[in-house]
Amino acid sequence: MPLITPAAETLDLSSGNLYVTAGVAVIGIVALFMGIVFRQQVIAADAGTERMQEIGAAVEEGAHAYLRRQFRTLAIFVVLVFLLLLALPADTEAVRWGRSGFFVVGAVFSAAIGYLGMSLAVKANVRVAEAARTQGRDAGMRIAFRTGGVVGMFTVGLGLLGAAVVVLAYQGYAPKVLEGFGFGAALLAMFMRVGGGIFTKAADVGADLVGKVEAGIPEDDPRNAATIADNVGDNVGDCAGMAADLFESYAVMLVAALILGSAAFGEYGLVFPLIVPAIGALTALLGVFITKAAPGGDALAAINRSFYLTAGIAAVLTAVAAFIYLPSSYAELGGDEQVAQLAGDPRLSALLAVIIGVALAAVILWLTGYFTGTDKRPTRDVARTTLTGAATVVLSGIGLGLESAVYKVITLAVAIYLAFLLGGGSMTLSLFFIALAGCGILTTVGVIVAMDTFGPVSDNAQGIAEMSGDVDGEAEQVLTELDAVGNTTKAITKGIAIATAVFAATALFGSYTDAWSSQLQASAQELGQRVQSGEIAPDAVPAIEQTLRDFQTSAGSEVVSPLTLVGVLLGAAVVFLFSGLAINAVTRAAGAIVFEVRRQFRDHPGIMAGTERPEYGRVVDICTRDSLRELATPGLLAALTPVVVGFGLGIGALAGFLAGAIACGALMAVFLSDSGGAWDNAKKIVEDGYHGGKGSDAHAAAVIGDTVGDPFKDTAGPAINPLIKVMNLVSVLIAPAIVLLTVGEDPQDWIRYAIAAVALLVLVVAVLITKRRDLAIGDADEPEDVLVHTA
Template identity: 65%
Template sequence: MPTTLLVTGDGSAVNVNISYVVLAIVLALIALGFAAALVKAVLSTGKGTKKMQEIAGAVQEGASAYLKRQFRALGIFVVVAVVLLWLLPVHSSDNEMLVRIGRSAFFIVGAGFSAFIGWAGMSLATRANLRVASAARDGDRPGAMQIAFRTGGVVGFLTVGLGLLGASVVVWVFGSDAATVLEGFGFGAAMLAMFMRVGGGIFTKAADVGADLVGKVEQGIPEDDPRNAATIADNVGDNVGDCAGMAADLFESYAVTLVASLILGQIAFGETGLVLPLIIGSVGIVTAILGVVITRLRASDKSGLTAINRSFFISAVVAALLSAGAIFFAVPAQWSELGIDLDVSGVALSPQAVAIAAVVIGIVLAAAIMALTGYYTETEKRPVSDVAKTSLTGPATVILSGISLGFESAVFSALLIGAGVFGAYLLGGSVIWISLFAIALAGCGLLTTVGVIVAMDTFGPISDNAQGIAEMSGDIDEAGARTLTDLDAVGNTTKAITKGIAIATAVLAATALFGSYTLAMENALAQAGELATGTINAILNLADPSNIVGLIVGASVVFLFSGLAVNAVSRSAGSVVYEVRRQFREFPGIMDGSQRPEYGRVVDICTRDAQRELLTPGLLAVLAPIAVGFGLGVGPLAAYLAGAIACGVLMAIFLANSGGAWDNAKKAVEDGAHGGKGTEAHDATVIGDTVGDPFKDTAGPAINPLIKVMNLVALLIAPAIVMFSYGDDASPVVRYSIAGVALLIIVAAVGWSRSKPITVGDDADNGAADKEKVNA
């Protein structure tokens, strides 16, 4: 029997089965308990030789120093965002003051959870990489893989545990106002994730590209040779970019999907819609525990990817069955039992069937994206083999083949995601709100596997770091090195797969948020007395030229954001190249081992540049929707979001898959294909990989939180735009002033970014002089 959950403030009550909320909170706490247990298990394994421990200690120190500096810088944005959230109107509640406080407070909670998950993922990964290297050194191949995957499992448990805990507490405390408060929670998580993704991505790829260009291509030394001054920075970057950045990214995907589901759920399914996303999230806790525990490398497995795929697909099947059972138990069989005002005569399916089908669509979509992305990025599959083969004709053909692969794979992946969205949409028949809720539930279904997905992603940088530590220490035999190389190749594929799944969640969440934006616009128009028949359709009509402009601007922002991110890596990598060249030139003893490189100099360069360069993309993401919305109106802002979603999904998949294919093509050549290391074919794939690095690890993944940040900003400002555009409070002066200020800040930030020299911290004369010295 449902019990009464009181809404704080005016004393009104909402009939919600509080037992489901309590169950979600308990399972969230269990997930956090499993995370603590896995931390203890990972840290209890062997730490390797003293040399390995010294190298790992340097990586830990550099990664911690970077994140501390980044969090200090982001604190300013958090304070500004809290003030703006407080000022934005709340039109949907009778408890306006309480909701304002809750939305601002949970913005801080969301940002704090995102930051904590990123820090925890980085902190444990910098300790686990040493232990993976040690296990490989001892000949324990299954143990090395288990340590890496279980470390990722810790981050997965933190993601689902904190995400579900935050949402459940908000539902418990705020009841029917939970969706509005959760806008702040999701926005905080998304904003922190975007900044961490961009900053960490710039750091890691600047170090990686600089290390490869000077070390591999110019000096002809191995990737993680200790004589290369950029190696420590490269390993630090794997942790602040891939571990911290991606962990925060997937957490905000989880949080934002819950936000969109709860906003739409109350309209489509009544009070049941307030707890159904929490129920599906609870299933995700069980799935995460199962998926991490059963991932073990068998003697018959061809590679670590076989074991990971097996656990993922088993988890997906279990998630589908458990979700179906939970929905059958928690959701009424008839629409009349939901207590909603919608005319559901055009819906052919029961509410149970709609919810089960939507969740299954999301789970199937995750599995399909995993298979498709794996095909385009796995070393053994033909697309990567073809890219590797083009190395025989030089770097130009390697780059061309990788770009072609990215374009092709983006089309198929986008069509697959589009089919998932449309399939969920059809479940609602002619009732738009049920259709949008079904899309949001599909996102929840996809994220029932997020615990395993996060573990897969974190597995990649840990394996990469383990290989670097082993190579730099020299304390490993050929068999151990082979194990780590194999794990690294698997990690490249799992990272590409999780990026594909992450962008699928972004599209599902953004589509649902688009519906939430329409709802916010409709409510604001009603309060302004402007909601007449056909008004919404007229505002969103694409025949309106202003909406076409909004659509074009939305797509353009994705291109500009990507260009800024890649250019930032290019400039910072240039600084790294000059620094590493300088050290080789001024310290000739580096090559024979009699002098030690100055690793800290490169870490400092990457840290400085990453902090400086993330400002412009961040401002663009937050201020562009404000400029469009207040400047052109709510209709063009809706079109802007549609353009950003459509362009963003294609761009993100293109960048991720091209980069992943180039990386594994390099691995294939290094494993002996087409002449192996030290050949022109190897040099060609190294150059392809350096082009792909900012594609797959900076610009591509950052588009994921970009889309959701812009959707959340639009959702938050919609009532204010309507207030200044219609009714008694209409004020064109205020509207255009806000738009003008936002636009000026964007132009100034982009102009400042473009005015920098091609190499950050190095003017043109110094660059030319350095080049002359090198040539001499």
């Protein structure tokens, strides 16, 4: 069969589907409006005592200063990528500019979500502390969760609005434009996640090591110069960074679903993936309203109950939407020809795919709660190992993380396989159902974001209460309880974020195949037109078609191909290198903070006596400087490694690269997140009076475990989520260019290799610069040769 074929028609939406898409946009606007309403409710609460407000203002000032500097730095990357996207091939000039323009929109939305999350969290911290002090646990919990609800509403609102506007404006070309939208959201989220994670964990580690371990003072003692930076870090890392991360998960999942949906379901596939998360936006509103603990009840149980209830309602409403909106046979969809020939009811299959995603979110919630909850055996076992020292605490936490990673990734694999089976043998349809399962997870994102923000807000509320000295007794215990619940909810949201990352990456993996195969078909069609017009002699056609066949064979090579296996190994290696760079960045920054806090204690004895105020600003400046300095190399690693592999080794090797990154990234992210969460809550168990309580040897061991876990759970682990999506999106974007340079009448292999060489050179230089920085920061008079025996 000849490969040179006539061009295909462009997909357009009917008037009815345009109205439905406009309705989705309206729901997005409603979500944004409700976010504003919830924000006003939080701001209306009492801001606490004068001392609490003073501390809160210092935290707010530091957080705003950091984000301003970070956004100025990231603006450079946004401009550069905007220009690079303009250089990539596109179906039309309108698509080229739309893709680049909506890349900026996605980046701005991601940054806006992070900023909104942070700006409210720094105001809510003192209000939660005051509510717990004057009204009790239920009031404090309500304000903390309502704060998260604001971020959740803005996340789903901007995600729905952005995707719906692109579909309305570009219709059949919307998937191509949405590639830019998702890439912008993912790239900014990765930078904010890495930068915020380095900031928060450097401050946290430094504060714990000098304050709790060396000086023997409480975690948030105002005499510790790192306490303000620690509280600032919670807001720029856990609030701003994680909010941006969850938004990009939302955006990228929608991008993947719409790309695959348009191929499988025609115009229905461009709209139904928008309907599902729109339903989730409405149920999220209900979840925010109903979340409150019964008097004397368990706060975590109340949050979980809200999650399960809203997830169940979303599943029921999705069933109604599927049977009303979708036709009853595949032949009526107007999508892929192979799909049109299948028997069965697409409404039922689509519903089952969404239910798989909803059920997966519930299972991940339960698994994460089991492995990291303070009332569950795994974390209690880690707490018991504090009796035998820090080494056993670290070992038990690593073992817990490794074990939990297996169970969660198996759960993900089962869910993906079940969604795959719904495709009835059509790869196009199977991939779309996998993407729809991811959309099922999105129905819970509004509540998930609220759960995530609840964590750092509760943590900061406890810190401000302790620093102010205005909260004690029962109120202090209430805040400790909410902080422990927040640790678990943060771990849960990270687990679900990992699940969405895997589903999005799997769907994007299918989109990547669609990208290179579509470009191959387009190139063949162009060659056919040139043959018909006489530009190419007929006797040259067989050789050109053989080139196209050779490309197809290499691109679709089996896993046993050595080149594909090379790609798999490289993809897995990037995850390890990225994680190592992130953890080393925290180590360097934390070392600088340790020496700074020690210097202040040494040079200013009045600090420990309580007669002199620590220099909080110096520690905030160190965190800001080091976190922004460390951003570049991880970002370049994510953006350029697919370029090196794709242009240098080809489409097949790049497919293996993505597979290796997805598999290794899923395991590594769960391992890091759950180990860190268990160590943190094990420390809480000891601080609640078990195994000797605060000040004991067991407590010192628990603090060491928590310190090791800080960069695991709040820097490297969460940053892997946007990492694998950025690499997948870069691969989708560059695939057409690789095809154009590889096939045709005059292949330009030398250009491919030159692009790969330049990208590799930039990466090598960036990594070398990073490695030249001293990992173990020492005193100025310390000998340079650290191998010299000084005993």
